[in-house]
Amino acid sequence: MSTIHKSPWLLHYDGSSCNGCDIEVLACTTPVYDVERFGVINTGNPMHADIFLITGGINSQNEAVVKQIYEQMPQPKVVIAVGTCACTGGIFKECYNIKGGADTVIPVDIYVPGCAARPESIIDGVVKGIALFKEKAAALKASENAN
Amino acid sequence: MGKRSIVPYGPQHPVLPEPIHLDLVLEDEKVLAAIPSIGFIHRGLESLTSKKDFNEMVYVAERICGICSFMHGMGYCMAVEDIMNVEVPRRADYLRTIWAEMSRLHSHLLWLGLLADGFGFESLFMHSWRLRENILDMFEASTGGRVIFSVNTIGGVLKDMPNDMLKEFVKKLDEMEKEIRETTSIFLNDYTVKSRLVDVGILTGEDAIRRGAVGPMMRASGINVDMRKNGYAAYNDIDFDVITSNNCDSYARCEVRIGEIFQSIDIIRQCVAKIPDTEINTKVTGMPNGESIIRVEQPRGEAFYHVRANGTKFLDRFRVRTPTFANIPALTQTLQGCQYGDVPLLVLTIDPCISCTER
Numbered sequence: 001m002s003t004i005h006k007s008p009w010l011l012h013y014d015g016s017s018c019n020g021c022d023i024e025v026l027a028c029t030t031p032v033y034d035v036e037r038f039g040v041i042n043t044g045n046p047m048h049a050d051i052f053l054i055t056g057g058i059n060s061q062n063e064a065v066v067k068q069i070y071e072q073m074p075q076p077k078v079v080i081a082v083g084t085c086a087c088t089g090g091i092f093k094e095c096y097n098i099k100g101g102a103d104t105v106i107p108v109d110i111y112v113p114g115c116a117a118r119p120e121s122i123i124d125g126v127v128k129g130i131a132l133f134k135e136k137a138a139a140l141k142a143s144e145n146a147n
Numbered sequence: 148m149g150k151r152s153i154v155p156y157g158p159q160h161p162v163l164p165e166p167i168h169l170d171l172v173l174e175d176e177k178v179l180a181a182i183p184s185i186g187f188i189h190r191g192l193e194s195l196t197s198k199k200d201f202n203e204m205v206y207v208a209e210r211i212c213g214i215c216s217f218m219h220g221m222g223y224c225m226a227v228e229d230i231m232n233v234e235v236p237r238r239a240d241y242l243r244t245i246w247a248e249m250s251r252l253h254s255h256l257l258w259l260g261l262l263a264d265g266f267g268f269e270s271l272f273m274h275s276w277r278l279r280e281n282i283l284d285m286f287e288a289s290t291g292g293r294v295i296f297s298v299n300t301i302g303g304v305l306k307d308m309p310n311d312m313l314k315e316f317v318k319k320l321d322e323m324e325k326e327i328r329e330t331t332s333i334f335l336n337d338y339t340v341k342s343r344l345v346d347v348g349i350l351t352g353e354d355a356i357r358r359g360a361v362g363p364m365m366r367a368s369g370i371n372v373d374m375r376k377n378g379y380a381a382y383n384d385i386d387f388d389v390i391t392s393n394n395c396d397s398y399a400r401c402e403v404r405i406g407e408i409f410q411s412i413d414i415i416r417q418c419v420a421k422i423p424d425t426e427i428n429t430k431v432t433g434m435p436n437g438e439s440i441i442r443v444e445q446p447r448g449e450a451f452y453h454v455r456a457n458g459t460k461f462l463d464r465f466r467v468r469t470p471t472f473a474n475i476p477a478l479t480q481t482l483q484g485c486q487y488g489d490v491p492l493l494v495l496t497i498d499p500c501i502s503c504t505e506r
C-alpha cells in the first residue's frame with residue numbers, strides 16, 4: 001500500500017462546473033505544477049482511482065453518474081470537492097437545476113474552495129487527502145484483522 | 148454484413164474533461180451513426196436573470212465557461228451597452244481585444260494539448276500546456292485571475308494594463324512565438340500525427356453550411372466566416388485575414404487553429420502599437436430597456452447573445468447560443484462512417500466545450 005500513500009491516482013469528473021476548475025485540475029498534472037513527477041496520475045478508470053476529484057454542483061442528470069463512479073472506486077477512497085460549486089453550489093446555487101454541492105449525493109472528505117480553485121490549493125487538497133487516505137487504509141486493515 | 152451493436156461513449160471518459168454522452172451504432176469497427184445526448188452540466192444559468200441584477204449578471208455570464216470566460220463577459224456587456232447606448236472608451240475596446248486574443252491563444256494551445264492526448268502523444272500534450280501556462284501568467288499579472296478574470300463591466304473594463312506591461316507582454320509573446328512554432332510544427336509535419344489527422348473526419352463545405360457549423364470547423368471546410376470581421380471592440384482598426392483551409396479534414400482543423408495562434412499574437416502586437424490613452428470605463432446610470440443581439444467570435448466559433456431588458460434592474464431574458472452547440476450536428480456528420488478508434492479524436496476536433504453548450 002505504500003506506493004498508493006505516496007502516489008495516489010486521481011479520477012476527475014466534471015459535475016456541472018463551468019470548466020474553470022476542470023482545466024485547473026488538468027493544469028496540476030502538466031508542467032509548472034506537474035504532480036505527475038511524483039507518480040500522481042490522472043486516470044480515466046474509476047477502478048484504478050484512489051482519490052476522486054469532483055468539480056461543479058450536482059444536477060438531476062449527473063447525480064446517478066457521480067454515485068456510480070463513487071461506488072466503482074475500490075476502498076479506501078477519498079473524495080475531494082474542488083471549487084466553490086462542488087462545495088456548496090456556488091454562484092449557481094439558486095439555479096433551478098442545481099441540487100447543491102457534491103456532498104448532496106456522496107460523502108465528501110475535503111473541500112477546496114475557490115472560483116476557480118487554484119492549482120496550488122488543489123494540490124494542497126490532494127496532499128491532505130493522502131494523509132486521510134493513510135488513516136482510512138489503516139482503519140480498513142484493522143477492521144479486516146478484527147474479522 | 149456485420150452485426151450491429153450500440154456502444155455508449157461517455158459521460159465519464161478518459162479523453163473528455165467534460166461529460167457528453169454519445170450512443171455509437173457500430174457495424175464491426177465502423178461507426179454508422181452517433182446519437183448525442185446532453186444535459187449533464189445543465190445548470191439553468193439563464194434563469195438567474197430573475198435573481199441577480201444586470202450588473203451582477205456580468206459575473207454569471209463569465210461563468211458560462213471557464214475557457215472563454217472573458218469573451219462571455221465581453222459579449223454580455225456589449226449587449227447591455229448596446230441597449231443602454233453606452234459608448235465604451237476606446238482604450239477599453241483595445242484592452243478587451245487584447246484579452247480576447249489572449250483567451251484565444253490559451254484556448255487553442257489547450258486544444259492542441261488535448262488533441263495530442265487524444266491520439267496518445269503525451270509529451271506533445273505536456274509541451275502545449277507548458278506554453279499555455281505563459282499566457283496564464285500574463286493573465287494573472289494583468290487581471291489577478293488565471294481562468295476567471297472579472298475585469299469586464301458594463302461601460303468598459305475594471306482594470307487597466309499600463310503601457311509598460313503591454314510592451315513586456317509583446318516581448319514575451321515574441322519569445323514564445325518561436326517555441327510555439329517549434330511545437331506546432333510537430334502537429335503539422337510529423338508523420339505519425341499526420342497519419343491520425345489527414346483525411347479523417349471529412350466535413351465538406353456544403354455539409355458544414357447545411358449543418359450550421361461555426362468557427363474553425365467552418366473555416367477548415369474552406370468557408371470564410373469570422374465574426375471579428377464585423378468589427379466589434381477594436382477589430383475594425385486591426386488588419387487581419389481570415390484563416391481558412393480547403394482540406395476539410397481533422398488536419399485542416401488543426402492547421403486553421405494553429406494559424407489563428409500566430410494571428411492572435413499579431414493582433415495583440417497591432418493593438419499594443421495602436422492603443423490610445425483614454426479612460427477605461429464610462430459611468431453608466433439608469434436601467435436598460437430594450438433588446439439587443441450581439442455576435443462574438445470565440446475560439447470555438449460564433450457565440451450569440453440575446454438580451455431583453457424591461458426598464459427594471461432584472462433582465463427579461465438572457466439567451467446564449469454557444470459555438471459547441473452549433474457544432475454538434477457537424478460532429479455527428481463527421482462521425483458517420485469513421486472508425487471506432489477515431490471517435491475520441493473526432494469529438495475533440497470540434498473543440499467541445501460542454502459547459503458552454505449546456506449552461
